[in-house]
Amino acid sequence: MRSIKRGAFTLIELLVVIAIIAVLIGLLLPAVQKVREAASRMQCSNHLKQIGLAFHNYASVNGTLPRGGRDGRPSGQPTQNCCNWTDNNQAKSNAAxxxxxxxxxxxxxxxxxxxxxxNVYNAIERATVYNAAIKIYYCPSRRDAESYSGSARCDYNGNAGSYFSNGTPTDDSAGSSGNGSPAVTETNTFDGVVLRSNVAPVALNRISDGTSNTLLVAEKWLHPLRVATAAASGNDGGDNEVWCNAGWDECIVRVGAGTYSYLYNGGQPAGPGSTTRTIPRTPRPDIEAPCVVDAAGKPVTIWNQQFGGPHPGGVNTVFCDGSVRTVTFSVDAATWAAACTRNGNETLSINN
Incomplete structure (x- = not known):
């Protein structure tokens, strides 16, 4: 019997097969990434829906929307201006x-x-609360739900209105807005819906612009290189403090009026020689968020005050009526500012 000799692949044939596989992977990968992002975006929207429902349930029980936090200490203890809420009797209380x-x-x-x-709300130990990574507080397109060095984070911030006054621990102080905004008065400090804890909270019937026209919570603007990770607790002023107790600052709330100026380098780290960019406080993609470094290339802590997110095309939001919407990054500045005030009597509204 004659033996049949099998021929092996030649080198050229093997290279052709590899090239075909590489082309197929190249064609499929964008589709896979789009499907994955669509799923993440939907999950993010669901998180905001749950947050919006929680706000409404809280308001049904308590009569007002929940408070935005503040710096300071309980009555009778020495006051503090920064950078969170502290109880000097914490250790004693927890031990008891x-x-x-x-x-x-x-x-x-x-x-x-x-x-x-x-279980987290009722936890006795403050450290237990700080370390709790609440899944619906994280956008899956940005990061996984986890704690960093003992403190968790949140990717969603409340709407504080037009302008922001950082800190302000005393009950009658308006403070200064900073970052190029006009001087803050008691009137325009408190025209949002999530207010600092030592002023009167907002009831739904105080939203005179209409709940369907007023922003409640949205994703916060954060450069991908400034996101807190297991290796670094975060050097962005809006992501460097514990999720539930950061005082009254950009970790908790954002605003939607005025302009913001910062060093910008096309999405890359911006050093001292970078161009100063001034933009309206409309939502922006995360890659455009501040990422400032010093002359040695080390991160400089910055505080930006606006909303934005990791999704292509727009930012996920929930409005005061509980509706979840994707607001495009091209939204008109005046329209967005109107959405961030509860009592501006504007005729502009966001329909997308």
Missing amino acids: GVKDDRDGYSWRYWILPYIEQD
Whole structure:
């Protein structure tokens, strides 16, 4: 019998097969990435829907929307201007099996019972609360839900209105807005819906512009290189503090009027020689967020005050009526500013 000799692939044939596989992978990868992003975006929208429902359930029980947090200490203890709410009796209270004073915590803490997180809300140890990574507080397009060096984060911020006054621990102080905004007065400091904890909270019937026209919560603007990770707790002023107790600052709330100026280098780290960019405080993609470094290339902590996100085309939001919407990055500045005020009597509205 004659033996049949099998021929092997030649080198050229093998290279052709590899090239075909590479082309197919190149064609499929963008489609896979689009499907993955669509799923992440939908999950992010669902998180905001749950947050919006929690706000409404809180308001049904308490009569007002939850508070935005503040700096300081309980009455009778020495005051502090920065950078969170502290109870000097915390250790003693916790050791006795009692929660410390958390009056200055932000809305993220107060809605916990309405998102099935009673165990975190009722935890005695402050460290347990700080370390709790609440899944619906994270956008899956940006990062996984995890704690960093003992403190978790949140990718969604409340709407504080037109302009922002950082800190302001005293009950009658308006403070200064900074970052190029006009001087803050008591009137325009408090025209949002998530207000600092030592002023009167907002009831839904005080939203005179209409709940369907007023922003409640949206994704916060954060450069991909400034996102807190397991290796770094975050050097962006809007992502460097614990999720539930950052005082009254950009970790908790953002605003939507005026302009913002910062060093910009086309999405790359911006050193001292970079161009100063001035933009309206409309939502922006994360890659355009501030990422400032010093002459040695080390990160410089910055605080930006506007909304934005990691999704292509727009930012995910929930409005005061509970509706979840994607607002495009091309939204008109005046229209967005109108959406961020609850009592501006504007005729502009966001329909997308």
